[in-house]
Amino acid sequence: MPAWVAILRGLGPRQITLRVGAPIIALVIALVITMILLRAAGVDPFNAMTSMIDYGTTSSSVVEILNRATGYYLSAIAVAIGFRMALFNIGVDGQYRMAAMLAAVLGGAVALPAPLGQILVIVAAMLVGGAWAAIAGLLKVTRGVSEVISTIMLNAIATGLIAYLLNPARLAEVRPGSNNVATPPIPESGQVPGFELAGGTVFGLIVLAVAVGIAFHVVINRTRFGYDLRISGLSLTAARASGVDSRRMIVTTMALSGVVAGLVGMPELLGASYQYSLNFPAGLGFTGIAIALLGRNNPFGIGLAALLFSFLDQSSDVLQLNDVPKEIVLVMQGTVVLTVVIVYELVRRFEIRLQQRAVAAELAAGHVIAGEKPAGGPE
Amino acid sequence: MPHDEGEPAVRLTSITKRFPGVVANRDVNITVRRGEVHALCGENGAGKSTLMKILYGMQRPDEGAIEVDGAEVTFHTPADAIARGIGMVHQHFMLADNLTVLENVVLGAEKLHGIGAAAGRKIKEIATQYGFDIEPNRLVEELGVGDRQRVEILKVLYRGARILILDEPTAVLVPQEVDELFGNLRDLKAEGLTVLFISHKLDEVLSIADRITVIRRGETVATVNAAEVTSRRLAELMVGSELPSPETRESTVTGDEQFSVSGLTVRSPEGRAIVDDVSFAIHLGEIVGIAGVEGNGQGELIEAIIGMRPVTAGTVRFAGADITQWSTRRRREAGIAYIPEDRQRHGLVLDRPLWENRMLGHQTRPPNARGPWIDRRGARADTTRIVKEYDVRTPGIDVLAAALSGGNQQKLIVGREMTGNPRLLIAAHPTRGIDVGAQAAIWEHLRKARADGLAVLLVSADLEELIGMSDTLHVILRGRLVATVDVTDVTPEELGSAMTGAEPADGATAGDTA
Missing domain, CATH: 3.40.50.300 (P-loop containing nucleotide triphosphate hydrolases)
Structure with a gap:
C-alpha cells in the first residue's frame, strides 16, 4: 500500500496529524469561548489578547514563565505517571510540599561540598515524596481504598503536618524583621545556580525537569516496566493474564509518581528561596493534573502545556491594568482542559472508526498484510 | 413452520x-x-x-x-x-x-x-x-x-x-x-x-x-x-448429531506426565467451592478436554491453573515442579501458554497496536525483550511473521487490536501463544464466536502442536470440537469432574446428558420427572 493510501485510510502519518491537530482544535475552541466570555464581561477581547501577548513576551516575563513552567512540568509528569496506569494521583500537591519542607530542613542542617549537598537534598525529597504517595498505593491494594480519596486525605494531612512542623519550636525559625516562619536557609554550597537569560535567572534545575521528561518517555515506551505499566492502565484484566502483578504495580507506580512529585519544589527551593517558608508556592499539584490532561500524558505535550499555563498565569497580571479581572485566566485554563478532554475522546473514536474501515477494506481486497497479495488469494 | x-x-x-x-x-x-x-x-x-x-x-x-x-x-x-x-x-x-x-x-x-x-x-x-x-x-x-x-x-x-x-x-x-x-x-x-x-x-x-x-x-x-x-x-x-467422523489419527500421547492437578479446590469469597477437589493429568502430546455447561467452574479452574485465582487446597504440578505458589508471570515464563476465554478482556489490549499485543504475556522474553528493554524491532518482525503464518487479515501491524474482527484477533492470540516453545497450552474456547474458516485453521494449529509433543488443556462448549480434538475428555459439573468419557465411542447425546446433569441413557428422561 503506497504511503498516500495509508494516510488516506487513517494509518501512519494520519495518526500523527490527528495527534497534533487535536490539541490545536481544542485550543482554538477554548480561545473562542474565552473571547465570548470577555466580550460578555464588556471587554474588547482582541485588545485584551494583544496586551496579554505583548506582556507575556517581554524578556522578564519569559524568564518568569520558564521558571514557573519548570515546577508545572514536574508536577504534570508526576500526575501523568499515575494516569498512564489509570491511577489518579491527586496527592502530588501534598507530596511535593512534604518533600520540599523536609528536604529543606535537611539541606539547612547539613553542609556538604558542592554536588553532594544538592544531591542529598534532591534524593531526600524524592524519597519523602515517594513514601508519602506509596501510602495511598498500599491502602489501595491492602484495604481497597480508592487512591482518589486517600490522596486527597493525604493532602490535608500533609498540610496539617507541615503547619505543625513549620514552627519555631520545632523545625523552623522566625525570620528577624518579619513574621515569616521558615526552615534554616540552605548554605550557598548547597544551592543550584541558575542560567542568566535576558537579564533574569532561569532555574538551574530546569535541566533536571528536561531529564525527567526524557526518562519518563524512555521508561514508559522502551522498557518492560513501562509496557507493564501502560497495559495495566489500559486493561487491568489483560495485564493480569499476561503475568503483571497488579498489586505490586499499583504500589510501584504510586511511589514513582510520588518520587517525581518530590522534585516539584526543588527548582524553587534550590534555585530561588533556599528555604521552605509560609510563602513557598502551593497548589502546583492541582495545576499539574490539568497540564497532564492537556499534554495527553506525553512528555513533549506536557512541556508545551506547562509553558501555556505558565504563560497564561504570567500574562494575567496585565489584565488588571485593562480593568479585566485576572480570574478570567482561570476560566480560560478550565475551558482549555474541558475542550481538550472532549476533543481527544472524539478524535479517539474517529481514529478507531477510520482504522476499522481500513481493515474492512483490506479484508474485502483479500490482502494479508500491507503491500502483499497472497498468491492465488480470492479476487 | x-x-x-x-x-x-x-x-x-x-x-x-x-x-x-x-x-x-x-x-x-x-x-x-x-x-x-x-x-x-x-x-x-x-x-x-x-x-x-x-x-x-x-x-x-x-x-x-x-x-x-x-x-x-x-x-x-x-x-x-x-x-x-x-x-x-x-x-x-x-x-x-x-x-x-x-x-x-x-x-x-x-x-x-x-x-x-x-x-x-x-x-x-x-x-x-x-x-x-x-x-x-x-x-x-x-x-x-x-x-x-x-x-x-x-x-x-x-x-x-x-x-x-x-x-x-x-x-x-x-x-x-x-x-x-x-x-x-x-x-x-x-x-x-x-x-x-x-x-x-x-x-x-x-x-x-x-x-x-x-x-x-x-x-x-x-x-x-x-x-x-x-x-x-x-x-x-x-x-448436532451429524458429527464429523472421529479423526482417524494415531495417538501421540506419550507416557511423560507434563502437567497435573490434584485435589484442586477453589472457593468463592463466600466459601462456596467453585472448583471442588479436581484431579487430572496431561501427558506430552495429549489434548485433555473439559466439557461442561458454562458456569460449572471451568473458568475458575483455568484461572487457578494460570495463577490468576488463589487456590484453596490442592496442588498444581508442571514439568516435575510444584507450581501451586508460582506467580502468573513465572508460570508463563516456564512455558505455559494461555488462550483466554474472553479475548477482549484477558487476551488483548484493544487500544494498542497489534505488535504490542503480540508482546502481551510474553513481554519478558525474546523476541520482545532484551534485558529490561523492549525489543521493538524484534517484536515487530515477529508480529509480521505471525500475521503471515496465521493468516491474520490486517492492513498492517500498527492498527489497533480493536479494529480487527473477532476471528482475526483470535488468530493473532493463537499465533502468539504457539510461539516461544510452549510446553503446556491452556486453550479456553479457542474457536468461540469466530467464523468457520478461522475455526478450522485454529484446530489445525492445535493438532500440529499436539503432534509436536505439546500438552494441551482444552475447555470448550463446542462438543464437536471437544470430541474431535481431545484424547481424554472429562466432564465438569458444579465444580467437580463427574465423568471421564472415551472419545472414541461417546455420542454427543451422552455427553450432553452428562453435562446438563440429566440422567444418562436408559430411557428415563429428565423431562418426565419435573
Missing part, C-alpha cells in the same frame, strides 16, 4: 445478523403462538441472546422480518418494542436496592400512572391478577433473589407487556425458587400472555415450555412440542 392457526404473537422470518467476521444468526425462523410458553434452547454462543436482542429492539437484523400480532414492525430501540407489548427480563437484575418495589417499578414509566397511590393500586392489581405476592412498599434490598425476579417481571407487566422474554431466568435461582417462578409463568400463560423462555437447561425447558425451538450455530434446527420430545433428543438437536 408447519403450525399456522390464528395470528402468532411473534413471527421471525429469515432473520440474519452478522457481526464483523461472524454470523450470529443465519436465516432464523421462529413462530411463537399467543398464550404459549415458548422455549429457545441452544448452547452458549449459539445465537439465542442476539436473537432476543433483535426482538427487543436492542439490535437490528441485517435481513429478515419481525411480525408482532400479525403486523410487520421495525424496532429501533427497546422503547419501540415495549410500545408493541414486548418486555424483557434480563438475566442480571436491574434494580435499585435502596428504592422500594413501587419506586423501582415506576422508574422510567412515571407517565403511565404517576408515582403515587395510583401507581401503587395498579401494581397491586397486576400482582393480584397474576398471583404475585409482593408488597409495593418494601425496599428491594430486603427481598430475596426470587422476589427480585418477580419485581423485574412486574416492571415489564406494568409497562403493558403481553409478550415476555426471559433471558436465562433460572440461572440465579435455587430449585424451590425455580418452582415458584414456573408457577408464576403458568399464571401468566393462563391470563393469555406469551412467554419466550431462554435456557440451556433441558429438564427445565421440558417442564415449563409448550414448544421448544432449538438454535445451533446461529440457525434454527427445529421447533418441537415439549410433550413429544425427550431430553436426549433435545440434547442431540442442541449439539
Whole structure:
C-alpha cells in the first residue's frame, strides 16, 4: 500500500496529524469561548489578547514563565505517571510540599561540598515524596481504598503536618524583621545556580525537569516496566493474564509518581528561596493534573502545556491594568482542559472508526498484510 | 413452520445478523403462538441472546422480518418494542436496592400512572391478577433473589407487556425458587400472555415450555412440542448429531506426565467451592478436554491453573515442579501458554497496536525483550511473521487490536501463544464466536502442536470440537469432574446428558420427572 493510501485510510502519518491537530482544535475552541466570555464581561477581547501577548513576551516575563513552567512540568509528569496506569494521583500537591519542607530542613542542617549537598537534598525529597504517595498505593491494594480519596486525605494531612512542623519550636525559625516562619536557609554550597537569560535567572534545575521528561518517555515506551505499566492502565484484566502483578504495580507506580512529585519544589527551593517558608508556592499539584490532561500524558505535550499555563498565569497580571479581572485566566485554563478532554475522546473514536474501515477494506481486497497479495488469494 | 392457526404473537422470518467476521444468526425462523410458553434452547454462543436482542429492539437484523400480532414492525430501540407489548427480563437484575418495589417499578414509566397511590393500586392489581405476592412498599434490598425476579417481571407487566422474554431466568435461582417462578409463568400463560423462555437447561425447558425451538450455530434446527420430545433428543438437536467422523489419527500421547492437578479446590469469597477437589493429568502430546455447561467452574479452574485465582487446597504440578505458589508471570515464563476465554478482556489490549499485543504475556522474553528493554524491532518482525503464518487479515501491524474482527484477533492470540516453545497450552474456547474458516485453521494449529509433543488443556462448549480434538475428555459439573468419557465411542447425546446433569441413557428422561 503506497504511503498516500495509508494516510488516506487513517494509518501512519494520519495518526500523527490527528495527534497534533487535536490539541490545536481544542485550543482554538477554548480561545473562542474565552473571547465570548470577555466580550460578555464588556471587554474588547482582541485588545485584551494583544496586551496579554505583548506582556507575556517581554524578556522578564519569559524568564518568569520558564521558571514557573519548570515546577508545572514536574508536577504534570508526576500526575501523568499515575494516569498512564489509570491511577489518579491527586496527592502530588501534598507530596511535593512534604518533600520540599523536609528536604529543606535537611539541606539547612547539613553542609556538604558542592554536588553532594544538592544531591542529598534532591534524593531526600524524592524519597519523602515517594513514601508519602506509596501510602495511598498500599491502602489501595491492602484495604481497597480508592487512591482518589486517600490522596486527597493525604493532602490535608500533609498540610496539617507541615503547619505543625513549620514552627519555631520545632523545625523552623522566625525570620528577624518579619513574621515569616521558615526552615534554616540552605548554605550557598548547597544551592543550584541558575542560567542568566535576558537579564533574569532561569532555574538551574530546569535541566533536571528536561531529564525527567526524557526518562519518563524512555521508561514508559522502551522498557518492560513501562509496557507493564501502560497495559495495566489500559486493561487491568489483560495485564493480569499476561503475568503483571497488579498489586505490586499499583504500589510501584504510586511511589514513582510520588518520587517525581518530590522534585516539584526543588527548582524553587534550590534555585530561588533556599528555604521552605509560609510563602513557598502551593497548589502546583492541582495545576499539574490539568497540564497532564492537556499534554495527553506525553512528555513533549506536557512541556508545551506547562509553558501555556505558565504563560497564561504570567500574562494575567496585565489584565488588571485593562480593568479585566485576572480570574478570567482561570476560566480560560478550565475551558482549555474541558475542550481538550472532549476533543481527544472524539478524535479517539474517529481514529478507531477510520482504522476499522481500513481493515474492512483490506479484508474485502483479500490482502494479508500491507503491500502483499497472497498468491492465488480470492479476487 | 408447519403450525399456522390464528395470528402468532411473534413471527421471525429469515432473520440474519452478522457481526464483523461472524454470523450470529443465519436465516432464523421462529413462530411463537399467543398464550404459549415458548422455549429457545441452544448452547452458549449459539445465537439465542442476539436473537432476543433483535426482538427487543436492542439490535437490528441485517435481513429478515419481525411480525408482532400479525403486523410487520421495525424496532429501533427497546422503547419501540415495549410500545408493541414486548418486555424483557434480563438475566442480571436491574434494580435499585435502596428504592422500594413501587419506586423501582415506576422508574422510567412515571407517565403511565404517576408515582403515587395510583401507581401503587395498579401494581397491586397486576400482582393480584397474576398471583404475585409482593408488597409495593418494601425496599428491594430486603427481598430475596426470587422476589427480585418477580419485581423485574412486574416492571415489564406494568409497562403493558403481553409478550415476555426471559433471558436465562433460572440461572440465579435455587430449585424451590425455580418452582415458584414456573408457577408464576403458568399464571401468566393462563391470563393469555406469551412467554419466550431462554435456557440451556433441558429438564427445565421440558417442564415449563409448550414448544421448544432449538438454535445451533446461529440457525434454527427445529421447533418441537415439549410433550413429544425427550431430553436426549433435545440434547442431540442442541449439539448436532451429524458429527464429523472421529479423526482417524494415531495417538501421540506419550507416557511423560507434563502437567497435573490434584485435589484442586477453589472457593468463592463466600466459601462456596467453585472448583471442588479436581484431579487430572496431561501427558506430552495429549489434548485433555473439559466439557461442561458454562458456569460449572471451568473458568475458575483455568484461572487457578494460570495463577490468576488463589487456590484453596490442592496442588498444581508442571514439568516435575510444584507450581501451586508460582506467580502468573513465572508460570508463563516456564512455558505455559494461555488462550483466554474472553479475548477482549484477558487476551488483548484493544487500544494498542497489534505488535504490542503480540508482546502481551510474553513481554519478558525474546523476541520482545532484551534485558529490561523492549525489543521493538524484534517484536515487530515477529508480529509480521505471525500475521503471515496465521493468516491474520490486517492492513498492517500498527492498527489497533480493536479494529480487527473477532476471528482475526483470535488468530493473532493463537499465533502468539504457539510461539516461544510452549510446553503446556491452556486453550479456553479457542474457536468461540469466530467464523468457520478461522475455526478450522485454529484446530489445525492445535493438532500440529499436539503432534509436536505439546500438552494441551482444552475447555470448550463446542462438543464437536471437544470430541474431535481431545484424547481424554472429562466432564465438569458444579465444580467437580463427574465423568471421564472415551472419545472414541461417546455420542454427543451422552455427553450432553452428562453435562446438563440429566440422567444418562436408559430411557428415563429428565423431562418426565419435573
